[in-house]
Amino acid sequence: MTDPRAEFESDLYRTAIGQLDQVATRLNLDPDIHERLRFPRRALVVSIPVRMDNGKTEVFIGYRVHHNTALGPTKGGLRYAPDVNLGEVTAPAMLMSWKCALMGLPYGGAKGGVRCVPRDLSRTELEHLTRRYTAEIMLVIGPDLDIPAPDLGTDETTMAWMMDTYSMTQGRTVPGVVTGKPLIIGGSAGRREATGRGIVYALYQAARFLGQELRGRTVVVQGFGNVGGVAARLLWREGAIIAGVADFKGGVWNPNGIDVGQLERHVAEAGSVVGFPGADAVSNVDILERPCDILLPAAIGSQIRGDNAERIKANVVAEGANGPTTPEADVILRERGVTVIPDVLANAGGVVVSYFEWVQGLQYYFWRESEITSRLQEVMTRAFNRVWALAQKEGTDLRTAALMEGIRRVSEGYKIRGLYP
Numbered sequence: 001m002t003d004p005r006a007e008f009e010s011d012l013y014r015t016a017i018g019q020l021d022q023v024a025t026r027l028n029l030d031p032d033i034h035e036r037l038r039f040p041r042r043a044l045v046v047s048i049p050v051r052m053d054n055g056k057t058e059v060f061i062g063y064r065v066h067h068n069t070a071l072g073p074t075k076g077g078l079r080y081a082p083d084v085n086l087g088e089v090t091a092p093a094m095l096m097s098w099k100c101a102l103m104g105l106p107y108g109g110a111k112g113g114v115r116c117v118p119r120d121l122s123r124t125e126l127e128h129l130t131r132r133y134t135a136e137i138m139l140v141i142g143p144d145l146d147i148p149a150p151d152l153g154t155d156e157t158t159m160a161w162m163m164d165t166y167s168m169t170q171g172r173t174v175p176g177v178v179t180g181k182p183l184i185i186g187g188s189a190g191r192r193e194a195t196g197r198g199i200v201y202a203l204y205q206a207a208r209f210l211g212q213e214l215r216g217r218t219v220v221v222q223g224f225g226n227v228g229g230v231a232a233r234l235l236w237r238e239g240a241i242i243a244g245v246a247d248f249k250g251g252v253w254n255p256n257g258i259d260v261g262q263l264e265r266h267v268a269e270a271g272s273v274v275g276f277p278g279a280d281a282v283s284n285v286d287i288l289e290r291p292c293d294i295l296l297p298a299a300i301g302s303q304i305r306g307d308n309a310e311r312i313k314a315n316v317v318a319e320g321a322n323g324p325t326t327p328e329a330d331v332i333l334r335e336r337g338v339t340v341i342p343d344v345l346a347n348a349g350g351v352v353v354s355y356f357e358w359v360q361g362l363q364y365y366f367w368r369e370s371e372i373t374s375r376l377q378e379v380m381t382r383a384f385n386r387v388w389a390l391a392q393k394e395g396t397d398l399r400t401a402a403l404m405e406g407i408r409r410v411s412e413g414y415k416i417r418g419l420y421p
């Protein structure tokens with residue numbers, strides 16, 4: 001028999017399986033459950049014909065993958081990116097399972113994606129693409145089935161189109177089908193800031209355990225969107241020195257600190273951090289190697305790799321993006337004593353507030369931003385402390401500890417539910 005893993009062959013899937021296998025050994029995981037967790041419960045592949053602005057029809061390929069449903073309906077983002085394929089969506093769906101379980105959310109993991117270059121599409125084309133994709137995956141989404149949210153290349157407008165398309169076919173408004181929606185149609189206060197804010201809470205705990213303060217620490221941020229932009233602003237407000245910031249066009253560097261308020265105004269006008277006065281130009285790859293205390297990769301995956309990990313100067317790396325560190329780089333950073341706060345923990349604030357949004361939507365009762373923020377802080381702090389304590393107890397790094405906690409909870413759910421039929 002051929003190896004069923006071949007179906008999902010991709011770099012990310014191989015990495016995710018490698019992590020699962022390593023943790024399974026440490027946890028002494030039941031081999032049957034281990035085998036089950038390697039595969040998604042279901043994966044839907046759809047073709048999406050889109051009428052382009054030039055009148056021609058182009059067909060795109062999209063996916064929605066549910067990794068497992070042991071702990072509840074599935075949850076996870078939708079990404080629009082050129083490298084999307086079955087394996088590259090299945091791996092982050094699996095990571096969403098560990099992330100949700102680690103954070104104590106009643107969800108299994110999912111992910112969706114459409115292979116495209118979103119920057120090359122007009123707003124109308126993006127809307128057509130999103131609506132037809134939603135219609136095609138209608139079979140597998142729903143407020144108690146699978147709840148998409150934004151990820152790379154998608155945002156709250158994408159979620160509004162998805163919610164509207166789903167609602168139109170049901171003949172009623174269904175706010176709980178997606179999270180990360182605009183506030184006016186049932187989004188949650190604080191959802192947009194949630195991932196960045198969660199990173200700051202995680203960093204705050206890390207600094208405490210390392211006997212440091214965030215104030216006065218030098219920070220480099222790669223990515224200036226929803227995640228990196230918000231984290232940079234909040235860290236700057238905490239008194240950290242934001243020495244470097246980069247986005248997809250390039251980066252800016254000033255070791256004396258960048259005024260994030262002024263940088264935001266520059267980005268609003270220029271569309272990028274590039275050209276910000278009072279800072280030197282640097283590439284968005286070189287910026288990772290600049291001297292700093294805290295490095296925040298908050299853009300895309302595989303940025304810290306075997307070929308640059310030796311030159312990373314930070315002693316704390318907080319993974320704002322999903323999978324910014326390759327397994328080779330992870331080993332190098334660990335050997336060099338760098339504290340890596342892994343994606344499943346560092347960027348989990350997004351899905352935590354998605355959960356709050358979903359609960360609010362199901363109850364038609366909305367909370368104040370201060371309630372969201374304090375509950376987020378509580379969930380992040382508790383999860384961080386648990387992971388830190390487990391890492392100490394097991395003598396391991398934070399990624400291994402976080403995955404151990406997430407995978408253990410999912411496997412417990414499987415065990416207690418038993419195998420159907």
Ligand code: GLU
Nearest residue numbers: 076077149151350351354
């Ligand atoms: N895409 C985000 C993540 O990777 C958020 C998912 C969600 O809110 O469901 O965690």
